[in-house]
Amino acid sequence: MSAEYQAVLWNRNKKLYDLTIAAGVVVFLGLFVGIGVATRTQATIETLLIRGFGAGALLLLHVVLAIGPLCRLDPRFLPLLYNRRHLGVCTFLLALAHGGFSILQFHGLGVLNPLVSVLASNGNYDSLSQFPFQALGLLALVILFLLAATSHDFWLANLTAPVWKSLHMVVYVAYGLILAHVALGSLQAPERPTALAVLLGIGFAGIASLHLVAGWRERAPAPDAAAGHSAVDVCAVSDIPLDRARIFLLADERVAVFRYRAEGGERIAAVSNVCQHQNGPLGEGRVVDGCITCPWHGYQYRPEDGCSPPPFTETIPTFSVRVERDRVLVDPRPNPPGTHAEPARLGTASGAGEPS
């Protein structure tokens, strides 16, 4: 969290995650080159490596793009999200190896600057089928570099999470460029590999379907919050699972209403659903050790005031709540981040809805 930056906040899970990525990449490249040597006797080892790096980057990019919606659909995928940035950096490194070796092999020995050669060796910018696919790959590589280079939390704090997230949404532009790069490259190759086109289509359809389904499922209910209402009836107390939340749309953004155990009985508190770290969905997290814990990276906030426990300094807006006749009423006007809002007290029995 925000106490002091470190290069990487290593822990056992992150090391395990990164070792798995590294082992997966090595196994994939070994298999790709091994099978290539056995089945494509005319292909050089350099060509197989270039294609292996590119295929690995494309595969990892699909994994990166699938993790978000998968986590929305099933929380069992959340461990994959935990260290997704390292997966993104690995994708860039594979793409860099692919691009670097390609430029060296195909553009490094001419009279032109290799980068000029990439942009100008195929001048068919006015043709759809003969469009210079290498320029598209180069542009995608620049985007992947920008995303990898700004993946540290320093950038989140100094660009702010909404700007950082908008910047990192450009990954979809990179994905489109890479799809076009691969498709045009295949189309312009003498052998025209149809299997690759089919795989690309399946990959794109899979990513698009996951995003559509997750987006449909994610729609938050908007309770009747007519202007002038001082409190909005959002749900019954028993609708909220213990130590978890239900999410509602209030004041043009999602609000997470938590029911949690505390000293002397259960409480209900409401906070903005948006984690200050990467704008993760706090309402999909749990209350752990008395703190709301973001499901994405474990950032924590106290339910009653939206402050991270010391020494951390993140704060989120809170909402005033009360319980009347087993119904949870939330004031739709957000309190400034870090403002104490007295939680509604429910007594000791689980699910009891005593008025606060």
Add this chain to the structure above:
Amino acid sequence: MSIVRAAEVVVLLCTVYIALGLAFAPFFVWRGVGRIDPAARSAGFGFRLIILPGVAALWPVLLRRWLAGRRPPSERNAHRDAAASRAGQASA
């Protein structure tokens, strides 16, 4: 303009931009980063090294903030904006 000439201009502009960024980045990660972000003041060499490529890429943003002596900006979203507006009305 021929395609080769246009490509040369694009590559030249990018090279100049990156060269300026590479010249700026070491000074920024050494002295500037702690000025704009207190959490970076006593951060180690590894952190400074890891942000270096991004600093070289986004150097105009950081240079402007360093010169203005600004701290990290406040995040904005619908709730934070509404809360700030409410607090402003209360203090008026």
